[in-house]
Amino acid sequence: MNDQASKLRKMINGANMDDNKNLPNRKAKILTVTSGKGGVGKTNFAVNLAISIRRLGYRVIIMDVDFGLANVEILTGTSVKYTISDCIVSGKKLEEIMVDGPYGIKLISGGLGLNEKIIMNRENIRNILREMEKVEYITDFIIIDTAAGVSNTVLNFIMASDETILITTPDPTSIMDGYTILKALTIYGYKGKLNIVTNIVNSRKEAYATYDKLYRASKNFLNRELEFLGYLERSDIVNKAVLNQYPFLLSNPNASISKKINIMALKLIEPGGHIKERGKISFAKRLLDLFNKKGGSNDD
Ligand SMILES: Nc1ncnc2c1ncn2[C@@H]1O[C@H](COP(=O)(O)OP(=O)(O)O)[C@@H](O)[C@H]1O
Numbered sequence: 508m509n510d511q512a513s514k515l516r517k518m519i520n521g522a523n524m525d526d527n528k529n530l531p532n533r534k535a536k537i538l539t540v541t542s543g544k545g546g547v548g549k550t551n552f553a554v555n556l557a558i559s560i561r562r563l564g565y566r567v568i569i570m571d572v573d574f575g576l577a578n579v580e581i582l583t584g585t586s587v588k589y590t591i592s593d594c595i596v597s598g599k600k601l602e603e604i605m606v607d608g609p610y611g612i613k614l615i616s617g618g619l620g621l622n623e624k625i626i627m628n629r630e631n632i633r634n635i636l637r638e639m640e641k642v643e644y645i646t647d648f649i650i651i652d653t654a655a656g657v658s659n660t661v662l663n664f665i666m667a668s669d670e671t672i673l674i675t676t677p678d679p680t681s682i683m684d685g686y687t688i689l690k691a692l693t694i695y696g697y698k699g700k701l702n703i704v705t706n707i708v709n710s711r712k713e714a715y716a717t718y719d720k721l722y723r724a725s726k727n728f729l730n731r732e733l734e735f736l737g738y739l740e741r742s743d744i745v746n747k748a749v750l751n752q753y754p755f756l757l758s759n760p761n762a763s764i765s766k767k768i769n770i771m772a773l774k775l776i777e778p779g780g781h782i783k784e785r786g787k788i789s790f791a792k793r794l795l796d797l798f799n800k801k802g803g804s805n806d807d
C-alpha cells in the first residue's frame with residue numbers, strides 16, 4: 508500500500524461518525540446518473556426522474572456533483588444561495604445548503620465555476636460523506652447527477668450508490684465511452700445494479716439496438732449483466748424545457764417522454780429494489796468501505 512493510501516485510510520477511519528449514531532434506522536436509496544460522454548441528457552433525465560419519483564409520494568433530494576457547472580439549478584429554475592463548496596469552505600451542513608426545487612424536490616447545488624480537483628480532495632470528501640450520511644435519514648431517494656467520464660470523484664459516487672443509471676445516445680462514441688465507465692466499475696468491483704437508458708433516439712428500434720451493443724460488449728468482455736431501464740426519443744419538448752428552465756414532466760405531463768420517465772420511476776421504486784431493503788448499509792459507510800478496501804485516493 509502506498510503512503511498516500513495509508514494516510515487516506517487513517518483519515519477516513521479517524522472520521523468521527525458518532526454524530527450520526529442517534530439517527531433512526533432508515534436509509535435512502537441512492538441512484539447515480541452518469542455517462543461516459545457529456546451532453547447525452549443526464550441532467551435533464553435526473554431532474555425529471557426526481558420529480559416523477561416525488562409525484563409517487565417519495566421524498567427526493569437531487570444532488571449535483573458535476574462540480575463547476577450549475578446544471579440542476581438552471582434546469583429547474585431554482586435560485587441557490589449556498590453550494591457544496593460552502594460545506595467545504597465554511598463548514599455548512601448539507602441540510603443547510605439544501606433548497607426547495609419544483610414539485611417539492613430538494614436540491615443540493617454543486618456550485619459554479621469550481622475546480623473539481625481542488626474541491627474534491629480527500630479531506631473534503633470525508634466531510635461531505637459525514638454530512639451525507641445524515642441526509643440519508645431525511646429522504647427516501649438521493650439522485651446524484653455526475654459529470655461525464657471516468658474520474659475518481661465520479662467513480663466514488665457510483666461505487667457508493669445502490670443503482671447506477673448510465674445514459675447513452677446511439678452515437679458510437681457515446682456507447683464506447685459508456686462501455687469505458689462499465690469497465691472501470693467492473694474493475695472496481697461495483698455490485699450495484701447497472702441500468703441503461705438510451706436517450707435522443709429516433710425510434711424504438713434504434714433505442715434497443717443501442718442498448719444491445721452495450722449489453723453484448725458488457726456480457727462478452729466484462730461478464731457483467733445490464734438492465735434496460737428505458738429510452739427517451741429525440742424531442743423538442745426537452746429543448747423547450749431547458750430554455751424555459753422548467754422540467755418537461757411538469758410542462759408536458761402527458762407527453763410521450765414524460766410517460767416514459769414515469770415508467771422508469773416505477774421500475775426504480777419496485778419492491779425488489781425498495782428503499783427499505785434489509786441489510787442495506789448507508790451511502791457514507793459504503794464509501795468508507797470502498798476507501799478501506801481500495802486504499803482509494805481521490806486524486807485524478
Ligand atoms: N430526449 C432529448 N431530445 C432532444 N434533446 C435532448 C434530449 N435529452 C437531452 N437533450 C438535449 O441535450 C442537451 C444536453 O442535455 P443535458 O441534460 O444537459 O446533458 P448532460 O447532463 O449529459 O450534459 C440539452 O441541450 C438538451 O436539450
Ligand SMILES: [Mg+2]
Pocket residue numbers: 549550551573578652653
Ligand atoms: Mg449535466
